[in-house]
Amino acid sequence: MASLLTDRTSRAVNTYTYTSRPRALPCQRRRYRDNFLQPEEEPMRYGNIMYDRRVIRGNTYALQTGQLPGQPDPLELQRQQQAKRRALARKRAQEQLRPRTPEPVEGRKHMDVQTELYLEEIADRIIEVDMECQTDAFLDRPSTPLFIPAKTGKDVDTQILEGELFNFDLEVKPMLDVLVGKTIEQSLLEVMEEEELANLQAMQYAYEEIQNIELAEVQRLEEQERRHREEKERRKHQQWEIVNKHKETSQKIAARAFAQRYLADLLPSVFSSLRDSGYFYDPIERDIEIGFLPWLMNEVEKTMEYSMVGRTVLDMLIREVVEKRLSMYENKEDKHQSLRPEDEHGGPGAMRDQPVSYDFQEQSLSHTQRPLLDRDDLPRMSYDGRPSQERKYMEEGELLGQSEETAIRKSLGKEELQ
Amino acid sequence: MAQAPISTHLPPDTKPTKASIAYGHRALPKLNEELRSEDLTTRQKALMALCDLMHDPEYVYQAIDIGCLESLKALLKDINDLVRIKATEVLYIMAIHTMGRDGLLKHDIIRALSFLLNDANPICRENLHKVYKLLALLPSGAQGILNSGLIPSLVWKLQKEQGAIQELILDTLASCLRVDATEALGSRVVPFLKQQLLSGSHSIRAKAACTLMAVSIPWQGKKQVWQYGVIPILVQLLKDDVDEVQANAAGALMFATVTTEGKYAALEAEAISPLLDLLCSPTNKVRLNATKALTMLAEAPEGRRALQSHVHTFRALEKEASEATMRRVAQIAIRVIEGKP
Numbered sequence: 003m004a005s006l007l008t009d010r011t012s013r014a015v016n017t018y019t020y021t022s023r024p025r026a027l028p029c030q031r032r033r034y035r036d037n038f039l040q041p042e043e044e045p046m047r048y049g050n051i052m053y054d055r056r057v058i059r060g061n062t063y064a065l066q067t068g069q070l071p072g073q074p075d076p077l078e079l080q081r082q083q084q085a086k087r088r089a090l091a092r093k094r095a096q097e098q099l100r101p102r103t104p105e106p107v108e109g110r111k112h113m114d115v116q117t118e119l120y121l122e123e124i125a126d127r128i129i130e131v132d133m134e135c136q137t138d139a140f141l142d143r144p145s146t147p148l149f150i151p152a153k154t155g156k157d158v159d160t161q162i163l164e165g166e167l168f169n170f171d172l173e174v175k176p177m178l179d180v181l182v183g184k185t186i187e188q189s190l191l192e193v194m195e196e197e198e199l200a201n202l203q204a205m206q207y208a209y210e211e212i213q214n215i216e217l218a219e220v221q222r223l224e225e226q227e228r229r230h231r232e233e234k235e236r237r238k239h240q241q242w243e244i245v246n247k248h249k250e251t252s253q254k255i256a257a258r259a260f261a262q263r264y265l266a267d268l269l270p271s272v273f274s275s276l277r278d279s280g281y282f283y284d285p286i287e288r289d290i291e292i293g294f295l296p297w298l299m300n301e302v303e304k305t306m307e308y309s310m311v312g313r314t315v316l317d318m319l320i321r322e323v324v325e326k327r328l329s330m331y332e333n334k335e336d337k338h339q340s341l342r343p344e345d346e347h348g349g350p351g352a353m354r355d356q357p358v359s360y361d362f363q364e365q366s367l368s369h370t371q372r373p374l375l376d377r378d379d380l381p382r383m384s385y386d387g388r389p390s391q392e393r394k395y396m397e398e399g400e401l402l403g404q405s406e407e408t409a410i411r412k413s414l415g416k417e418e419l420q
Numbered sequence: 421m422a423q424a425p426i427s428t429h430l431p432p433d434t435k436p437t438k439a440s441i442a443y444g445h446r447a448l449p450k451l452n453e454e455l456r457s458e459d460l461t462t463r464q465k466a467l468m469a470l471c472d473l474m475h476d477p478e479y480v481y482q483a484i485d486i487g488c489l490e491s492l493k494a495l496l497k498d499i500n501d502l503v504r505i506k507a508t509e510v511l512y513i514m515a516i517h518t519m520g521r522d523g524l525l526k527h528d529i530i531r532a533l534s535f536l537l538n539d540a541n542p543i544c545r546e547n548l549h550k551v552y553k554l555l556a557l558l559p560s561g562a563q564g565i566l567n568s569g570l571i572p573s574l575v576w577k578l579q580k581e582q583g584a585i586q587e588l589i590l591d592t593l594a595s596c597l598r599v600d601a602t603e604a605l606g607s608r609v610v611p612f613l614k615q616q617l618l619s620g621s622h623s624i625r626a627k628a629a630c631t632l633m634a635v636s637i638p639w640q641g642k643k644q645v646w647q648y649g650v651i652p653i654l655v656q657l658l659k660d661d662v663d664e665v666q667a668n669a670a671g672a673l674m675f676a677t678v679t680t681e682g683k684y685a686a687l688e689a690e691a692i693s694p695l696l697d698l699l700c701s702p703t704n705k706v707r708l709n710a711t712k713a714l715t716m717l718a719e720a721p722e723g724r725r726a727l728q729s730h731v732h733t734f735r736a737l738e739k740e741a742s743e744a745t746m747r748r749v750a751q752i753a754i755r756v757i758e759g760k761p
Contacts (some may be wrong), residue, residue, distance in 0.1 A: 195475060199516065206557070211705050212745050214671055218635060218712050219752065221678045226719065229680070 029054070436494055438472070440652050447473065447481050455491040460500060467495070467506035474520075476511040482522035483514070488717045493532045501541050508536070508547035516553040524551070525561055530568050537573060541613035549588035556595035562738040565596050573609040583621075590616070590627035597634040601641050608634060623661040629657060629668030638676040645676045651685040651713070656696035663703045670698060670709035677716040686717060692726050699733055708749055711737065727757050 029049030093175055106112045116122055276282060431637035439462070442450045451473070460648075470488070473479045483489075495507040511529060524530075529551075536548050555561035558719035567570070571593075578589050597604055616628035632650065635641040645651065651672065654676070657669035673691060676682045691713070698710035711734070717723035731754060738750035 043479075191475070207705075213709060214633065214674075215708050215745060217711055217748060218671075218674045218678070218716070219749075220718055221637075221675065222719070227681075299673045 422751045436467060437468055439469040441469050443472065445482070448479060448488065452483075452488050452491055455488070455495065460503070462721060463495065464500075464506065464629055467510060470510050471506060471513060474510055477517045477519065480517050480520045480523075481484075481661050484519065484527075486593060489523060489527040489529065493527070493529065496532055496536060501544070504536070504539065504544045505541060505544065505547065505641060508533070508544055508551065512547050512550045512554070515551050517557075521555060521558050524555060525558075525564050529722055530564050530570070534568065534573075536728060537570075537577065540756055541689065544685065545581070545589065546585050549585055549592065552592045553588050553595070556592045559599060562596045562599040564604065565592070566600050569603075571596060571603045575604055575607045575609045575612060576640045578609075578616075580690050586616075587623055587627050590624070590631050593652065594627065594631040597631065598637065600640050601635055605638075605640050605644055610641075610650065614648055614650050614653060617650070617657060619754045622660070622665055625657065625660065626664040626668050629665060629672050631652070631692055633668055633672040633675060636672055639679070640648050642676055642682055643720065645672075646679065646681045646685055649685075651676060651682065651691075652689040655686065655689040655694060656690045658691070663701065663706055665700055666701065667703060667705040667709055670695065670706060674713040674716060677713060680720075683717060683720045686713075687720060687722055692717060692723065696730060696733065699737060704743075704746070707737070710747075711749045711753050715749070715756050724757055731757055738740050 026048045028046050103112070114124070115125070439451065441447045451466050451470055454462050457463060459464075462663055470483075471547055474483065492507050492510060497501055498504055498507070511524065511533070515524055533548050533551060536544060539545050539548070552565065554571075556565055574589055574593060574596075574606055578586060578593070581589060593604065593609070597609075608743070610632075613628050613632050617632070619625055619628070632645065632654070636645045651673070654669045654673050658673075660666055660669070673686060673695075677686045678693075695710045695714050695717075698706050699714075701707055701710070714723075714727060718727045734750050734754045734757070738747055738754070741747040741750060
């Protein structure tokens with residue numbers, strides 16, 4: 003309708019064109035039709051805008067908004083409900099007034115009977131078939147047919163062959179997007195992974211460095227501590243040893259001093275005692291004492307023994323002689339004179355023998371005592387001096403011995419002779 | 421032109437070498453079943469797919485949960501080379517993540533992998549050592565490696581292997597020896613490391629020096645380092661071109677000179693002048709280690725005398741130090757040099 007109007011006006015005056023021309027709006031008294039018998043077209047009533055409830059007049063702030071255009075307003079609703087109620091009441095009244103069949107007599111029942119030729123099944127249920135028909139809602143009139151304008155212009159046709167509509171660049175773009183996108187995504191992931199790993203490794207390195215440094219420091223301090231401790235131990239040990247040595251030396255000194263003092267007296271006493279016990283001797287003296295004197299004593303003893311023996315022999319001789327003389331005396335008194343010149347013989351003979359024996363003795367003496375005599379002459383002199391008496395005695399002894407010997411010899415001789 | 425109707429052919433298989441991954445949380449169980457299959461191709465394809473999936477930590481967790489490790493352990497003994505290589509690679513990728521490492525330790529993978537130490541294929545061995553290296557970074561992992569008695573065999577392998585594998589073994593040993601070095605010291609690791617110090621490749625030198633640093637932390641190690649005459653070589657390495665080598669050599673010296681014999685060996689080898697040169701180095705680690713080593717040497721009377729003229733260098737270091745560690749280290753050095761015993 004709007005388009006028709008515009009067409010007319012456009013033909014008349016072309017100063018101003020509207021998309022939708024201003025027009026007076028019809029007021030729509032009823033939204034729904036009350037009954038189907040109502041004629042469709044009614045004289046159009048145009049509303050006055052001044053008295054249109056939809057137009058808001060006055061203050062816009064405390065007003066109630068009206069109903070939505072789809073909704074019925076409550077006044078209309080009420081009126082409809084009243085109308086319905088009236089219709090229902092009318093119907094009920096009509097029902098009651100309608101003539102009905104009289105009631106059945108007692109004991110009988112009314113029954114419906116079919117009188118037609120063909121019996122019909124009368125069921126309680128009415129066979130119902132649902133038929134639906136839907137028209138477009140709120141459509142009062144059918145839509146206008148499609149306006150197909152008359153064909154104007156030239157007909158041109160074209161044939162699209164296979165492969166012509168294909169624009170490679172356009173078609174390939176989405177695929178390329180996906181491919182490149184996926185590749186870049188994958189590579190980004192990998193790069194990120196590697197970067198993450200590299201970061202982790204870098205952190206690890208840094209941490210490791212610090213850890214190593216700290217460890218080295220700890221070990222250095224440990225080592226230092228150990229060295230200090232050992233040094234202390236060593237010094238303590240040294241000190242202890244020094245003290246020990248000190249003590250020891252002082253003890254030693256004390257002991258030595260004491261020993262010295264103790265032994266200071268000891269030495270002279272030792273020496274004196276030694277000397278007293280004869281450990282210090284003159285070797286020559288000792289030699290003489292050991293060697294010479296025993297020999298001397300031996301010789302003296304021997305000589306004395308000789309003299310003793312001589313004496314004994316002489317005694318024996320004398321005895322014998324005396325006995326013999328006695329016997330002889332007893333036997334013969336004249337033999338007494340012959341015995342006296344024998345004694346004299348015996349005397350000078352002995353005298354003669356004496357220097358011989360003396361020489362003999364001297365020779366023997368010199369033999370034995372030569373080495374001694376050779377050494378020094380002084381002791382010889384003393385030796386000569388001292389035992390001179392002894393020698394004299396010895397000489398006498400020898401003399402007597404010799405005399406006895408000769409006497410014995412002679413007596414023996416005599417005895418042999420006898 | 422792209423046709424609207426759906427084609428009857430299956431879409432082209434862009435990755436024939438990989439098994440197709442099922443959707444959502446069915447992915448890993450299906451791969452697990454495929455791992456146990458009899459067919460070689462299936463196994464290989466499943467392993468390739470698994471390699472890709474294991475980069476995601478959530479999948480790692482799920483994999484360990486459903487027991488993929490058991491099937492992987494069985495696959496380690498497979499005859500086919502590719503299967504073994506890929507299986508070790510999967511384990512390596514799993515070991516990158518923490519929960520992967522935990523799972524590996526719990527399922528005793530170390531022992532299962534140790535059978536492959538003598539494997540013929542070098543890539544397999546390389547992956548194996550990568551796994552060990554990552555496991556050794558964890559203290560419990562290092563303990564696990566020590567407990568399984570692998571240290572002597574690793575030291576032995578250090579001699580026999582070459583190149584990249586040697587570097588990996590050195591890294592593993594460095595981490596393990598920090599925990600406990602007695603076994604390694606017993607298996608003559610110090611002479612081997614001494615040889616490595618003179619190697620041509622700078623990364624091997626650096627890592628060998630790093631391992632020596634770890635070896636010389638315990639007292640027994642220090643003694644052995646001095647006994648085998650490694651200290652002069654370390655002093656020589658201080659003049660090396662590569663920063664890393666210098667840093668690690670200084671670090672090894674720092675630990676080895678804690679003992680008196682070490683100190684005197686270093687002083688005899690004239691370590692003071694190279695160490696002083698290193699104090700001006702750009703790398704932080706080099707400066708730290710050099711300062712520490714000089715501190716050790718300053719405790720000996722000869723060292724103290726030599727260093728007293730260089731106290732100003734330490735003061736300068738202290739002033740311009742950016743971080744607390746460097747400052748502290750420089751302060752300690754100054755204190756040791758100037759302190760009276």
